[in-house]
Amino acid sequence: AKxxxxxxxxxxxxxxxxxxxxxxxxxxxxxxxxxxxxxxLLYQPKVDLLTNRITGMEALLRWRHPTLGLIAPDKFxxxxxxxxxxxxxxxxxxxxxxxxxRKWQDYNTTRxxxxxxxxxxxxxxxxxxxNIRAILDETDLDPRYLELEITETAVMSNPDxxxxxxxxLRAMNISVAIDDFGTGYSSLAYLKQFPIRAVKIDRSFVQGxxxxxxxxAITKAIINLAHSLECSVIAEGAETQQQYDFLRDHDCxxxxxxxxxxxxxxxxxxxxxxxxTTL
Ligand code: C2E
Ligand code: CA
Ligand code: CA
Ligand code: CA
Numbered sequence: 315a316k317x318x319x320x321x322x323x324x325x326x327x328x329x330x331x332x333x334x335x336x337x338x339x340x341x342x343x344x345x346x347x348x349x350x351x352x353x354x355l356l357y358q359p360k361v362d363l364l365t366n367r368i369t370g371m372e373a374l375l376r377w378r379h380p381t382l383g384l385i386a387p388d389k390f391x392x393x394x395x396x397x398x399x400x401x402x403x404x405x406x407x408x409x410x411x412x413x414x415x416r417k418w419q420d421y422n423t424t425r426x427x428x429x430x431x432x433x434x435x436x437x438x439x440x441x442x443x444x445n446i447r448a449i450l451d452e453t454d455l456d457p458r459y460l461e462l463e464i465t466e467t468a469v470m471s472n473p474d475x476x477x478x479x480x481x482x483l484r485a486m487n488i489s490v491a492i493d494d495f496g497t498g499y500s501s502l503a504y505l506k507q508f509p510i511r512a513v514k515i516d517r518s519f520v521q522g523x524x525x526x527x528x529x530x531a532i533t534k535a536i537i538n539l540a541h542s543l544e545c546s547v548i549a550e551g552a553e554t555q556q557q558y559d560f561l562r563d564h565d566c567x568x569x570x571x572x573x574x575x576x577x578x579x580x581x582x583x584x585x586x587x588x589x590x591t592t593l
Pocket of ligand 3: 516
């Protein structure tokens with residue numbers, strides 16, 4: 315027992331070991347996901363609250379692995395972030411979304427803006443602007459039809475740098491939406507200096523309206539704040555008619571959520587677009 319006690323610094327934990335093995339397997343699998351064509355995008359419509367028409371869509375990443383199955387971004391984006399794999403994966407997503415949007419434009423008269431998420435690590439990549447320019451060139455998409463969604467927290471982690479970057483994007487005619495708005499610590503003064511097209515109210519607030527008084531008050535405040543900065547406002551995660559009514563009554567511009575549609579395949583989205591075009 316005495317000997318054992320001395321050795322407790324290198325005890326063996328099957329639990330810990332299992333987790334690190336799993337992690338290694340996941341990491342290896344993720345590192346080959348692009349070349350094995352396991353990544354794909356779903357598209358969720360953004361809908362104008364007054365006209366009920368689709369005005370854009372958010373591209374959302376999915377990973378289908380032959381043995382691990384379908385993996386949601388919450389399960390692999392954090393790993394991609396930690397390992398740096400988010401850089402190639404992120405560019406893959408931007409390229410795929412731009413190419414797909416360009417294809418839709420061949421068949422539809424309505425031109426929509428496709429939104430792609432950009433994480434903090436991607437924001438800090440020194441080749442970001444150069445690579446996005448190359449992707450737009452290669453896919454032949456007009457930059458006006460690309461939007462980047464950047465979380466409030468990512469922007470605020472380095473406001474000066476973010477400001478410079480957002481101005482470069484603006485100069486290229488690419489729009490920026492502030493994602494998960496209300497969950498960070500932005501001040502009005504900071505937000506004013508950023509060239510932002512839209513603010514996305516985080517789902518955590520939208521879910522509480524209209525019953526929860528705080529969520530309703532915050533939602534109203536964000537709508538007013540955004541409008542005073544001449545930004546468009548979109549509510550994410552609207553699931554009920556009541557939420558729709560509340561958002562419309564309080565002048566929110568658009569919504570994205572299961573009530574209108576869950577994220578869908580590129581083919582289904584294309585079908586939906588065609589029905590809208592002929593309306
Ligand atoms: P997000 O940017 O906040 O995306 C919105 C999430 O809310 C999506 O989850 C969407 O499917 C979900 N959602 C939409 N409407 C509703 C609703 O009415 N109810 C509920 N309960 N959920 C709704 P998803 O697709 O699982 O994506 C999760 C997160 O993964 C995203 O959060 C985003 O941060 C990240 N992500 C997804 N694709 C990419 C990507 O291409 N690049 C990067 N960097 N991150 C991505
Ligand atoms: Ca988003
Ligand atoms: Ca969110
Ligand atoms: Ca988000």
